[in-house]
Each structure stands twice: as C-alpha cells, then as structure tokens.
Amino acid sequence: MAYAVEVQNIIKKFPPATVAVNDVSFTVEEGEIFGLLGPNGAGKTTLIRMLTCLMRPTQGGAKIKGYDIRKNPDLVRRAIGVVSQAMTSDLDLTGWENLDIYGKYYEVPKKERRERVRYLLDIVGLKERADDLVATYSGGMRRRLEIARGLIHKPYMLFLDEPTIGLDPQSRRVIWDLLQKIRSEAKLTIFITTHYMEEADLLCDRVAIIDYGKIMALDSPSNLKRNIGGYDIIEVSLSEITSAALERLKSVEFVKNVAQKDSTLIIYVEDVAKAMPMLIDEFKKSNVSILYLAVHEQSLEDVFIHYTGKSIREGEPQKVNFLIGAGVPRKLF
Numbered sequence: 001m002a003y004a005v006e007v008q009n010i011i012k013k014f015p016p017a018t019v020a021v022n023d024v025s026f027t028v029e030e031g032e033i034f035g036l037l038g039p040n041g042a043g044k045t046t047l048i049r050m051l052t053c054l055m056r057p058t059q060g061g062a063k064i065k066g067y068d069i070r071k072n073p074d075l076v077r078r079a080i081g082v083v084s085q086a087m088t089s090d091l092d093l094t095g096w097e098n099l100d101i102y103g104k105y106y107e108v109p110k111k112e113r114r115e116r117v118r119y120l121l122d123i124v125g126l127k128e129r130a131d132d133l134v135a136t137y138s139g140g141m142r143r144r145l146e147i148a149r150g151l152i153h154k155p156y157m158l159f160l161d162e163p164t165i166g167l168d169p170q171s172r173r174v175i176w177d178l179l180q181k182i183r184s185e186a187k188l189t190i191f192i193t194t195h196y197m198e199e200a201d202l203l204c205d206r207v208a209i210i211d212y213g214k215i216m217a218l219d220s221p222s223n224l225k226r227n228i229g230g231y232d233i234i235e236v237s238l239s240e241i242t243s244a245a246l247e248r249l250k251s252v253e254f255v256k257n258v259a260q261k262d263s264t265l266i267i268y269v270e271d272v273a274k275a276m277p278m279l280i281d282e283f284k285k286s287n288v289s290i291l292y293l294a295v296h297e298q299s300l301e302d303v304f305i306h307y308t309g310k311s312i313r314e315g316e317p318q319k320v321n322f323l324i325g326a327g328v329p330r331k332l333f
C-alpha cells in the first residue's frame with residue numbers, strides 16, 4: 001500500500017518559546033479521508049502549512065505522494081490542492097473567473113480549462129451562480145468555490161484547513177457530502193483539519209487527535225471510541241422506581257453502574273445491544289412502564305477528554321473573517 005502522506009518526526013518551533021508542532025509522525029493512506037482534530041492553537045494550521053510547502057519544518061520532514069517536501073517542493077505543489085483556513089477567493093471576480101485564473105496559474109490549456117471549470121462548478125453546485133461576483137456568495141458557497149479551485153489541476157490529493165469553520169450546520173453538511181462525493185469520484189486522498197467532533201466522526205476514515213502540537217491518538221472514529229474502554233449510557237424514565245428494582249437493575253449482565261437523577265435513571269452499560277433486551281425484560285418483570293428512553297454512545301468528545309483531560313469546547317470559539325485574504329497568489333511556483 002502506497003502512502004499519500006508520510007510524516008517523520010516533524011517539528012516546528014516559533015522562537016522564542018512556542019513549539020507549535022512537537023515531533024509528529026504518521027502516515028495517510030491513498031484514498032482515505034484523514035482528519036486532524038484539535039482545539040484552537042493545537043498546531044493544525046502549522047502542520048498543514050509544512051505539508052503543503054508554505055512553511056519549512058524546524059526539524060524532521062514529510063513526503064507527499066513520495067515527494068520530499070524539502071527536496072521537491074515544486075513536485076509536491078503540483079500534486080496537491082489546498083483550501084486554506086482563511087477564505088481567499090477574489091470577491092471582485094465571478095466564480096468562473098476565480099477558477100479560470102487558477103487554471104491559468106497551473107497552466108491548464110484553454111480548452112481543457114473551460115471544460116474543467118464547467119465540470120467543477122457543476123460538482124460543487126455553483127453552475128447557476130458561475131457568472132455572479134463572489135461578493136454575492138454566502139460563506140458556504142464561497143467555501144465550495146474554493147474547494148473547486150483546489151481541484152482545478154486534477155491534484156493527487158486535497159488539503160483542507162478547517163473548511164467548515166464558521167458555517168451553519170446545514171452548509172457544513174453540504175461540504176461533507178461534497179467531499180465524500182469528490183473522494184469517491186476522483187479517487188482523491190483528502191486531508192482535513194477540524195475542531196468539530198461531529199465532522200471528524202462523520203466524515204473521516206481515520207482521525208488523529210492533536211493537542212499542544214502532539215498527536216495523542218490516531219485511529220478510526222469507531223476504534224477510538226471503543227479503545228477508551230468507557231461505557232454507553234442509557235437514560236430512562238420509568239413510571240415508578242423502587243429501590244428494590246434499582247438493585248435488581250444493577251445486577252443485570254453488562255450493566256456497570258446505575259445512577260438516579262430525579263425521576264430518571266442513568267444506566268452505564270458495557271454493550272448496549274446486549275444489555276438493552278435484558279433491561280427491558282427487567283422493567284416488564286417489575287411492572288413499570290417506560291416513559292422516556294435515550295441511548296448515548298461514546299462520542300469523540302469522550303475520546304478527546306480521555307486523551308487530553310479537557311473538552312475541546314473549552315477553547316475560544318474561532319471566528320472567521322470572510323473578507324480577509326481575498327485575491328489569488330501572485331506566484332505559485
């Protein structure tokens with residue numbers, strides 16, 4: 001199996017005292033959606049900047065599609081598309097023009113470029129708005145345009161730095177669907193950073209949890225959840241709770257603990273699929289009816305707390321300024 005990304009002991013220091021990325025090593029497989037999940041200031045942007053040759057590592061290195069980021073940055077740049085954290089499409093140009101200009105930078109021939117721009121605008125759902133100024137686009141539309149722009153030269157892989165930051169939940173979902181579609185249609189490898197648990201969980205095949213520049217855990221979302229060895233939680237309200245019934249529940253197989261909060265029981269179970277039928281039986285035997293029942297599985301939030309000792313939500317919410325960073329780079333190579 002070829003690796004799309006191989007990172008070896010990469011370090012980035014910002015003098016005098018910041019170690020933004022602290023000796024990180026991992027690999028990304030071809031065709032996977034790989035997520036880097038971490039709070040504000042964890043080192044996500046710094047890592048992605050090094051991998052996309054926008055910043056040199058202080059130590060260590062990486063290969064993208066086998067190309068060394070230090071020795072062959074031009075080959076790396078040709079192989080990748082990049083969607084940066086700040087929105088950088090030009091507000092004074094139309095959607096079409098934004099893509100066309102990028103195509104020119106990448107020296108995509110005119111006829112091919114026209115077809116490519118048309119195809120990409122269609123894929124990201126902006127065909128109807130192609131000739132409108134980007135200034136009239138919503139944040140979600142602008143993001144989609146920038147994803148299309150990152151794909152103009154048919155890259156081998158795509159890097160996206162917090163692509164859904166500041167978007168409403170519905171626009172976020174549209175972006176997730178889009179990335180999944182692109183991945184399967186173009187057999188693209190996708191590397192994404194995020195501080196949204198749900199995004200990492202629903203979108204990514206594997207997730208690396210990063211905090212203070214260190215990778216604390218790396219696995220598929222389901223393995224990450226399974227491996228912290230916690231319990232699923234069943235929350236149930238019953239018509240009546242007697243202390244004898246409570247004791248009986250505690251002795252049901254797979255039940256690890258039962259807590260009572262007002263009229264609600266919080267039942268911690270090892271395996272919800274096995275525990276649930278037994279619990280239902282127990283309620284029937286006790287002749288109580290269920291008024292409300294909900295199951296909470298372990299979430300990536302629990303995983304994050306397990307490895308970092310804090311909730312990812314404790315950080316300041318990040319704000320994105322839709323107006324900064326307009327314009328296209330003067331020189332790409």
Ligand SMILES: Nc1ncnc2c1ncn2[C@@H]1O[C@H](COP(=O)(O)OP(=O)(O)O)[C@@H](O)[C@H]1O
Nearest residue numbers: 014018020038039040041042043044045046047
């Ligand atoms: N150019 C820079 N100069 C000095 N410190 C920086 C610079 N860029 C980032 N940092 C610091 O490095 C750490 C990681 O930042 P960053 O990579 O932007 O994190 P994230 O993208 O996860 O929010 C932070 O402490 C940040 O303040």
Ligand SMILES: [Mg+2]
Nearest residue numbers: 044045085162
């Ligand atoms: Mg960042």
